[in-house]
Amino acid sequence: MSRVAAFGRFWWEFVVGDDWLAAAGIALAIGATAALAAARITAWWLLPLSVLLVLHFSLRRAVSS
Amino acid sequence: MARSLDSHWSIDATTVTFNGRLTRVSAVFLVLSAFLASAVEMVEALTIVLAAGVARGWRSSLTGMGAATVVLAVVVAALGPALTVIPINALRVAVGSLLLVFGLQWLRKAILRASGFKALHDEDSVFATELEQARSATHVERAGLDWYGFTLSFKGVLLEGLEVAFIVLTFGSTQGSIPLAAVGAATALVLVAGVGVTVRAPLARVPENTMKFAVGIMLTTFGIFWATEGAGARWPGSDAALLGVLAFVCATSALLVAHLRGQKRRVLVAAGTEA
Numbered sequence: 001m002s003r004v005a006a007f008g009r010f011w012w013e014f015v016v017g018d019d020w021l022a023a024a025g026i027a028l029a030i031g032a033t034a035a036l037a038a039a040r041i042t043a044w045w046l047l048p049l050s051v052l053l054v055l056h057f058s059l060r061r062a063v064s065s
Numbered sequence: 066m067a068r069s070l071d072s073h074w075s076i077d078a079t080t081v082t083f084n085g086r087l088t089r090v091s092a093v094f095l096v097l098s099a100f101l102a103s104a105v106e107m108v109e110a111l112t113i114v115l116a117a118g119v120a121r122g123w124r125s126s127l128t129g130m131g132a133a134t135v136v137l138a139v140v141v142a143a144l145g146p147a148l149t150v151i152p153i154n155a156l157r158v159a160v161g162s163l164l165l166v167f168g169l170q171w172l173r174k175a176i177l178r179a180s181g182f183k184a185l186h187d188e189d190s191v192f193a194t195e196l197e198q199a200r201s202a203t204h205v206e207r208a209g210l211d212w213y214g215f216t217l218s219f220k221g222v223l224l225e226g227l228e229v230a231f232i233v234l235t236f237g238s239t240q241g242s243i244p245l246a247a248v249g250a251a252t253a254l255v256l257v258a259g260v261g262v263t264v265r266a267p268l269a270r271v272p273e274n275t276m277k278f279a280v281g282i283m284l285t286t287f288g289i290f291w292a293t294e295g296a297g298a299r300w301p302g303s304d305a306a307l308l309g310v311l312a313f314v315c316a317t318s319a320l321l322v323a324h325l326r327g328q329k330r331r332v333l334v335a336a337g338t339e340a
Contacts, residue, residue, distance in 0.1 A: 014227070015163060017170040026165050030158065030292050037297030044298045047289050048310060051165070052317050058173055059321060063182055063328065 019061065025054040091304055094311075095240050098283040099249030102232045105276045106225040107257040112192050112267045113221030120199035121214025128210055129218030137226040141234065148238040158295025160235040161288050167231070168284025175278035176318060180325030185274050188267040232284070239291050282318060286311045 016023045029050030036043035110130075118126035148156065177183035195217070202213040233250045237243030260268060289310050293300065300306035 015167060017166075019170075019173070022169055022173075023166045026162065026169070030162055030165075030296055033293055033298055034158075034296035037299075042298070043296070044293050044300050044306070046298075047165075047293045047296075048313050051169070051285065051289055051314070055169060055173065055176075055317065055321065058169070059176060059325065062173065062177055063325065 019058050021061070022054050022058040025050065025057075029054070091240055091307060092242075092245060094283065094287070094307065095236055095242065095245055096249040098280070098287065099233055099236055099246040100253050101276050101283065102280045103229045103250040103253035104257055105273060105280055106229045107253055108188065108268045108273060109191075110222045110225035111257055111261045112188050113195060113225075114218050115261070115265070115267060116192055116195035116199055117214045117218040117221070120196050121202075121211045121217070125211040125214030126218040129215040129220075130222045132215075133219045133222035133226060136223060137230055140227070141230050144230075144234055145238070145243050148234060149243075151238075153239075153241075154295050154297070156295070157239050157291040160239045161290070161292025161295050163288075164235055164284050165288025165292055168281055168286075168288050171277060171281030172285050172314075172318060173281075175274070175281045176321050176325065178274055179278065179322045181329045182325060186277065188273065192267040236287065239287075278318070282311070282314050286314045289314070 029047055032050075033043045033046045036046065114126055114130050117129065151159075174183060178185050199213065199217060205212045207215075229250055233246040234243065237246030240246070257268070286307065290300070290307050302309070
């Protein structure tokens, strides 16, 4: 593995960890929060709810594997 | 006397204000989170430095620790001022997202440990494993140092320290006070290093698993709070909502632990019935 690839892999594992789906879910939720806020719709509730769901499904995957 | 951090923020001995608005809650969480996260990482780094020192010699181990500390200081010195010039909303959404993803990793592991699906972190066991590996490694000398001892200590301190630097810089810059976050980290450093030098053994009695759970909750709480604000949404009750988010994350975690413990029990009962 090249040094650049190893460097990129290190940071990926450091920040994202072993569940990239959870990270993708959070990114989507933040995007949706920004879209709602831009449309002047109350959006503070969206991220806590998304965290609950993301964590639940992430744990289910971890337990079943 | 209050000290101005930028045009919006000011800080004195007990309070941090934003445009004159009291955010003492955030300041307390900031210091506490930086302290807890740093203490956990430093306990882990200490275990590695001790194993390298006992097995390969203190000179190589302490030189590795010192070299890693210098690298970390350079990283903090370079990134710290750079973060302060980023607009606060862009910073909050970027840092909030990172903290949330990072915090969920901690929280998921902590919930799996608390429910019995993952082994508890045990410093004595980690120390024994590191010690065995360090003792069996071949001796290679470079620059007058035992290279295995040096690199083991260097990598251990650098990797654990990077997490501390990441938390201090992100928490500090988003809250408008890197020095306040650094106070929490420095207190942890003094405490862990002091106790480590005194007992010269892994700090196995530190309630590490509980602390990791608390750090996961703090990181996730701050991540939700800042990412939401950075995305342009406004919290009801402004900064006081941080307490509500904290309560929500605690309740969610407790529910998930209870749910998984029940699942674990059912699996064990089913396995016992089959046997």
